[in-house]
Amino acid sequence: MAVVPSPSEYVDQLRGADLRVTRPRVAVLEAVHALPHADTETIFASVRSSLPDVSRQAVYDVLHALTGARLIRRIQPSGSVARYETRVGDNHHHVVCRSCGTIADVDCAIGEAPCLTPSEHDALDGFVLDEAEVIYWGLCPDCAPESSTADSS
């Protein structure tokens, strides 16, 4: 298991991002950290277990604020609802199972964002890149037929 940050670390993160420290914000950070790639409903249910009075709208608002401050990252594979994670800033990618929708992290092959640069620089037409969002699609080990899992690395 990875080290679980203490609530005071979330408080520091919020302060560092110039966000007011509120219990729902700390609770949402805890929930997103504990449940990587969880959707809003799952995060809401988790926050609700520690803060029974929190409203759905409050959780939406907190997710929006934390995403804007880049304390959490929002991903939304096509056909999926938005999902959130606390692993930010490393430009890692995601692999999604076409069958069951499971999402896993894939470390960036090159390491620095954006790790994919267009082959023709002029193609950017003046845009300055900071991220390349890549989603790999396939079948997870549970869904893949036996024969095709043999050479997965």
Ligand SMILES: [Zn+2]
């Ligand atoms: Zn699957």
Ligand SMILES: [Zn+2]
């Ligand atoms: Zn991820």
